[in-house]
Amino acid sequence: MTQFSTPERYTAHSRDTALLVMDMQEKFSPVIWQWEEVRDNVVKMIKAADIMHLPVILTEHYPEGLGPIVPEILAAAEGRPIVKKTTFSCCNEDLMARLRREWIKTILLCGIETHVCIMQTALDFLAVGFAVHVIADATSSRAQQNRQLALERIRAAGGIISSVEMALFELLKQSGTSEFRAILQLVK
Secondary structure, three states, rough: OOOOHHHHHOOOHHEEEEEEEEEEEEEHHHOOOOOOOOHHHHHHHHHHHHHHOOOOOEEEEEEEHHHHHEHHHHHHHOOOOOOEEEEOOHHHHHHHHHHHOOOEEEEEEEEEEEHHHHHHHHHHHHOOOOOOEEEEEEEEOOOOHHHHHHHHHHOOOOOOEOOOHHHHHHHOOOOOHHHHHHHHHHHH
């Protein structure tokens, strides 16, 4: 189990952070609250992760029934492998082993649905000692109330609720670098 001092648990560092993009699939797009904004923010997170050399992991929940990941996300992710799943949480031994091999301590979570897959994944990763930052403006549910309740429950369990810009600038730590200039172009 990963151990954190209190301040370290709440601060993301690019050296030990991975982005987990959950279930941004076609069949969800017409029913998710603020779908386009969430999709666009997930794309920003993927592009920023590339700039900062963060591992990016994509999941697809029951693709036979819910369809593939939407083209905008696939294009941003540039052929990364997709973890197919039927469990709501994707925190399993295979994924944890991969993250530990890469010395990952912090998970940035985005995607859908906040009150199901995002929440269960966040709670499971927190339970095994990872720091979890949920990117609130890059996650949603069919109902805004379900999204909000899930964010509150994740926060109560020790997760950090963040935004795209909060997370990116926290990972950058400083301006004046080529990474900063590239990220700035994404968020303008």
